[in-house]
Amino acid sequence: xxxxxxxxxxxxxxxxxxxxxxxxxxxxxxxxxxxxxxxxxxxxxxxxxxxxxxxxxxxxxxxxxxxxxxxxxxxxxxxxxxxxxxxxxxxxxxxxxxxxxxxxxxxxxxxxxxxxxxxxxxxxxxxxxxxxxxxxxxxxxxxxxxxxxxxxxxxxxxxxxxxxxxxxxxxxxxxxxxxxxxxxxxxxxxxxxxxxxxxxxxxxxxxxxxxxxxxxxxxxxxxxxxxxxxxxxxxxxxxxxxxxxxxxxxxxxxxxxxxxxxxxxxxxxxxxxxxxxxxxxxxxxxxxxxxxxxxxxxxxxxxxxxxxxxxxxxxxxxxxxxxxxxxxxxxxxxxxxxxxxxxxxxxxxxxxxxxxxxxxxxxxxxxxxxxxxxxxxxxxxxxxxxxxxxxxxxxxxxxxxxxxxxxxxxxxxxx
Numbered sequence: 176x177x178x179x180x181x182x183x184x185x186x187x188x189x190x191x192x193x194x195x196x197x198x199x200x201x202x203x204x205x206x207x208x209x210x211x212x213x214x215x216x217x218x219x220x221x222x223x224x225x226x227x228x229x230x231x232x233x234x235x236x237x238x239x240x241x242x243x244x245x246x247x248x249x250x251x252x253x254x255x256x257x258x259x260x261x262x263x264x265x266x267x268x269x270x271x272x273x274x275x276x277x278x279x280x281x282x283x284x285x286x287x288x289x290x291x292x293x294x295x296x297x298x299x300x301x302x303x304x305x306x307x308x309x310x311x312x313x314x315x316x317x318x319x320x321x322x323x324x325x326x327x328x329x330x331x332x333x334x335x336x337x338x339x340x341x342x343x344x345x346x347x348x349x350x351x352x353x354x355x356x357x358x359x360x361x362x363x364x365x366x367x368x369x370x371x372x373x374x375x376x377x378x379x380x381x382x383x384x385x386x387x388x389x390x391x392x393x394x395x396x397x398x399x400x401x402x403x404x405x406x407x408x409x410x411x412x413x414x415x416x417x418x419x420x421x422x423x424x425x426x427x428x429x430x431x432x433x434x435x436x437x438x439x440x441x442x443x444x445x446x447x448x449x450x451x452x453x454x455x456x457x458x459x460x461x462x463x464x465x466x467x468x469x470x471x472x473x474x475x476x477x478x479x480x481x482x483x484x485x486x487x488x489x490x491x492x493x494x495x496x497x498x499x500x501x502x503x504x505x506x507x508x509x510x511x512x513x514x515x516x517x518x519x520x521x522x523x524x525x526x527x528x529x530x531x532x533x534x535x536x537x538x539x540x541x542x543x544x545x546x547x548x549x550x551x552x553x554x555x556x557x558x559x560x561x562x563x564x565x566x567x568x569x570x571x572x573x574x575x576x577x578x579x580x581x582x583x584x585x586x587x588x589x590x
Contacts, residue, residue: 199390201378202345202461204353207278207563208371208397208442210449213287214238215562217245218451218473220274221298223556224265226475229255230554233301236473237451240444243286245271248297249473261298268294279360279371284399286445324479324509324544326469332487333464334495335502337386340568341492344386346461348377350564351419356396357563359414366410370397372442379424391430392416397442398434408433458566459484464504472562476553479509479544483516485576486547488567490540492577497585499535500527507542516542535588539581551575 205212217238225232232253239246247267256264276289334341352375360369376393379386394411411433417425452470459466469480476482487505494503500523507516519542521533541550548554552575560572570577 197380197382199378199380200343200345200463201376202343202349202456202463203374203376203393204346204349204457204461204564205375205454206353206357206371206373206396208280208373209454210240210372210444210447211451211453212449212563213240213275213278213280213444214449214451215454215472216278216559217247217271217274219558219562220270221247221251221265221267222473222475223559224270225251225253225261226554226556226558228264229253232475233477234473234475235301235478236298238473239448239450240287241448242445243288243292244295244444245275245292246295246297247271249299250301251298252301258300261300262296267296267298280443282370282399285443287443324483324511324513326478326480327508327510328467328469328480328483329506329508330467330469330479330483330487331459331465332484332489332491332505333460333503334488334491336495338568340570341495342565342568343460343463345377345379346457346463346565347568348379348389348420349375349461350568352377352392352394352415354564355415355419356394356411365414368399368402368407370399370442372397372439372446377420386424388426389420389424389429391432392420393432393435395434395436395439397439400440404434404437460567465506471566472558476548476551477544479547482544482547482551482553483507483509483542485551485553485566486540486542489551489576489578489581490536493579493581493585494521494523494527494532494536496579497582497589499523499532499585499589502526503532505536509544514543514545531589535585538588539584 207216218236221236222234225234234251236247236249236251251261253261253264261267271294272289275292280287281289335343337344338347340347353373356369356373359365373396378390380388380390396411398407412431416431451473455466455470456462458471467480467484471481471484474481491503491505494500502524504522507519509516519533521529521536523529523532561574
């Protein structure tokens with residue numbers, strides 16, 4: 176049999192070109208009561224509890240939820256307590272129950288309830304084999320500490336100028352819907368029938384690279400029994416969608432799909448299982464910008480899956496804010512225990528000079544794991560603020576990777 180030649184041109188358009196003439200793109204978000212987000216919330220709550228005791232804690236916490244069960248497992252080392260069990264430093268059960276209570280699973284009819292879930296704890300200490308490559312130590316012949324990456328992997332950062340948050344419009348619109356639903360639910364004045372589990376999705380039509388209209392909006396929200404569909408539909412359209420989405424993008428042809436299956440009473444972990452790290456597209460750019468292989472929640476900043484992805488967002492956002500490009504995607508890679516990135520790449524999608532931007536970025540930023548942690552101040556218990564409605568684009572949460580504090584330096588370096 177002869178060799179088969181692949182027609183490479185067939186694959187040219189697989190990656191979305193934001194400047195292409197016309198297309199429709201959809202992104203989804205999920206509420207904090209979604210089973211996967213319940214798991215993320217618990218994992219990040221445990222991480223923050225550890226960092227509150229010792230900023231040098233090593234945490235890799237996974238959570239599984241189903242029905243009235245919570246299972247936590249992973250590796251945690253808190254240097255201040257030495258070889259003692261984590262339970263002697265933090266009350267894991269209390270942290271879990273408070274996280275669930277904060278989400279809102281406290282209704283009398285909740286099977287998954289903050290006060291009555293059964294908790295299984297399988298947290299152990301971090302492997303010494305991992306620690307030897309990750310912990311900072313003075314390298315031979317060097318004056319400074321060199322901290323290796325916590326794992327191998329590739330990371331991406333992305334920013335664009337189509338929303339005030341410098342994020343893609345579809346994912347930001349989907350997040351706005353979820354946050355509004357949660358705001359109303361927790362205020363407890365309107366729609367007392369709302370429950371924590373929810374999903375949202377927005378399709379946006381682009382013409383010449385610009386958002387021109389919202390094609391359709393999908394909201395699926397859990398609710399108490401006995402509420403008719405018409406009430407839910409009217410509420411979601413009038414009190415949520417039309418309050419947070421740009422009026423100029425909503426047209427007479429915009430389609431609204433509210434609880435499309437009809438009833439949504441059984442939700443959360445009662446209706447579906449949840450696991451930490453399964454919503455990485457929701458957490459990042461809604462599928463518009465690329466994502467590396469690793470999830471974020473439950474990981475301390477020595478894990479580059481998290482810290483380097485935050486670094487990428489910080490870099491890309493400042494590049495766009497500096498006017499060096501209207502779109503910027505950065506990718507870099509690491510090997511476990513190695514302090515330097517193995518590669519760094521910039522793609523401005525034709526809106527800027529890639530080589531010039533990369534040179535400026537290398538002058539202004541350091542991509543060593545220890546330097547990423549230092550530049551962004553990541554040894555603080557700030558991660559619960561990042562868990563829900565995207566880790567990026569939150570300007571009200573005071574997250575360090577969202578700050579535009581390198582714009583002037585990038586402009587100067589690019590001259």
